[in-house]
Amino acid sequence: MKFSTKLLLSLLFFSVLSFAVIIISVNQAIDYFSFVTIEKQMMEKADICELSFREILARHDKSESQAQPSDISKSALEALKAAGREVRIYDENLKLLGLAVDGIIINDPSPVIFKESIENALKGNYSYNVINNGLIYFSIPIQDRYYNNVYVFELVEDISYFYDIMNKIRYILFIGAGGFILLMTLSSLYISRKTTKPIKYLLGETEKFSKQQFDHVYLNRKDELGMLAAGLNQMGIQLNDYIQYQKQFVSNVSHELKTPLAAIRGFSQYLFEGENENEELKKVYYHLVNESDRLTKLINELLVLSRFDKATQDLDTERTDLAELIDGITREYRPKAEKKEITLVTKFKKEIFVNVNRILMSHAIANVIDNAIKYSNPKSQITVEAFVQENKVVIKISDQGIGIAQSDIDLVQERFYRAKNSQVANGSGLGLSICKEIIEKFNGHLIIESEIAVGTVVSLIIPLE
Ligand SMILES: Nc1ncnc2c1ncn2[C@@H]1O[C@H](COP(=O)(O)OP(=O)(O)OP(=O)(O)O)[C@@H](O)[C@H]1O
Numbered sequence: 257m258k259f260s261t262k263l264l265l266s267l268l269f270f271s272v273l274s275f276a277v278i279i280i281s282v283n284q285a286i287d288y289f290s291f292v293t294i295e296k297q298m299m300e301k302a303d304i305c306e307l308s309f310r311e312i313l314a315r316h317d318k319s320e321s322q323a324q325p326s327d328i329s330k331s332a333l334e335a336l337k338a339a340g341r342e343v344r345i346y347d348e349n350l351k352l353l354g355l356a357v358d359g360i361i362i363n364d365p366s367p368v369i370f371k372e373s374i375e376n377a378l379k380g381n382y383s384y385n386v387i388n389n390g391l392i393y394f395s396i397p398i399q400d401r402y403y404n405n406v407y408v409f410e411l412v413e414d415i416s417y418f419y420d421i422m423n424k425i426r427y428i429l430f431i432g433a434g435g436f437i438l439l440m441t442l443s444s445l446y447i448s449r450k451t452t453k454p455i456k457y458l459l460g461e462t463e464k465f466s467k468q469q470f471d472h473v474y475l476n477r478k479d480e481l482g483m484l485a486a487g488l489n490q491m492g493i494q495l496n497d498y499i500q501y502q503k504q505f506v507s508n509v510s511h512e513l514k515t516p517l518a519a520i521r522g523f524s525q526y527l528f529e530g531e532n533e534n535e536e537l538k539k540v541y542y543h544l545v546n547e548s549d550r551l552t553k554l555i556n557e558l559l560v561l562s563r564f565d566k567a568t569q570d571l572d573t574e575r576t577d578l579a580e581l582i583d584g585i586t587r588e589y590r591p592k593a594e595k596k597e598i599t600l601v602t603k604f605k606k607e608i609f610v611n612v613n614r615i616l617m618s619h620a621i622a623n624v625i626d627n628a629i630k631y632s633n634p635k636s637q638i639t640v641e642a643f644v645q646e647n648k649v650v651i652k653i654s655d656q657g658i659g660i661a662q663s664d665i666d667l668v669q670e671r672f673y674r675a676k677n678s679q680v681a682n683g684s685g686l687g688l689s690i691c692k693e694i695i696e697k698f699n700g701h702l703i704i705e706s707e708i709a710v711g712t713v714v715s716l717i718i719p720l721e
């Protein structure tokens with residue numbers, strides 16, 4: 257998963273989580289405080305009703321005639337019938353003595369009675385029940401002058417408006433939550449983009465470093481990322497200096513060695529061809545010629561590379577008949593192939609013309625053919641094909657040789673790298689890297705496909721203008 261996606265997801269996760277906690281707590285708080293408010297309102301109402309009820313009780317106590325509970329409840333109901341949406345009076349035996357709805361005393365034979373709530377009130381406590389349709393049954397104990405709970409006065413109120421308000425608040429809260437999450441998503445996106453942008457830039461620059469492109473690395477910020485960019489820039493400068501120094505060194509040494517080596521090569525050839533009866537000495541001279549040949553080839557290749565490193569202007573190119581060019585190279589390499597009884601086959605369907613530098617292009621193709629011969633088994637076949645595919649020219653050299661391990665395929669294109677199984681032939685590990693650089697000069701690229709002990713196919717691909 258990408259760093260920016262990870263950052264975005266964690267930012268979103270934590271903000272949604274914290275907001276969910278806030279929503280749940282606010283929801284709970286709304287529930288709690290609304291009930292506290294309702295309870296308070298009901299208590300205040302209850303206090304007034306209780307006072308009035310006790311006044312009626314006191315009045316009946318003062319009158320000489322013995323008052324019946326039904327008379328008392330009647331007077332109380334008459335006085336308090338409009339105190340609530342519904343008003344009820346119970347005696348101490350939970351018997352309903354009277355009931356009024358919307359200020360009118362009525363005779364309801366089977367009303368809903370919350371026995372537990374009434375029993376609780378008879379113990380001297382306020383008690384209430386809320387039912388689904390938003391009605392609250394609030395029971396108030398009424399004491400006589402001896403502080404006995406003799407009646408229960410019950411107020412029924414419609415508190416559905418309160419639920420409506422609570423639901424509206426919740427609705428607003430959830431809309432707010434939706435907006436918040438949207439805002440968080442957008443800001444997380446923005447933050448993750450903004451944070452990863454400089455990281456992506458630094459990543460791109462380090463990738464360029466690996467291709468030996470040392471551009472100036474700079475971030476206009478004073479934090480750790482700015483410091484990292486400055487550090488990378490410094491590292492790039494040092495690396496570039498080091499590589500340039502190394503290349504210059506190799507180039508100078510190659511130049512210095514070229515002349516003495518030519519002399520050594522000339523003298524050893526002279527000695528080898530001279531009249532000498534001593535077989536042992538002949539072998540030594542032969543070896544000297546071979547070794548100086550090898551060294552000359554190495555020096556020449558190093559000089560080609562150093563010329564590439566220094567080259568700033570474009571190459572001279574000319575319209576070249578590819579079939580003719582390849583024929584020339586294969587003619588040159590046929591004797592070497594024949595020594596190993598290798599058949600060198602060429603396949604061209606039609607004339608192909610490309611705009612290249614003839615010398616460099618032959619150098620590149622020759623290097624690959626040279627490899628194919630060097631790393632092939634005797635009595636095998638090498639095929640050199642050239643064809644046009646999707647506006648590109650493909651030169652394909654296939655052999656039936658020792659092959660290259662998958663892990664080595666990218667590395668063999670680097671300077672001085674030789675695969676683990678390459679001891680079968682001499683070499684300095686420069687041929688393919690030169691070939692690659694030449695092909696890249698023509699805006700092309702190299703594809704190497706290979707299987708150990710089966711063979712190798714090297715394709716040189718260059719675009720047709
Ligand atoms: N056709 C091939 N079959 C098997 N291995 C190959 C083939 N071509 C290249 N290689 C491997 O790739 C390595 C690099 O090839 P390259 O041509 O750069 O160097 P070299 O042949 O060793 O030396 P040089 O070409 O400089 O004389 C070789 O050492 C060899 O291990």
Ligand SMILES: [Mg+2]
Nearest residue numbers: 627683687688
């Ligand atoms: Mg080679």
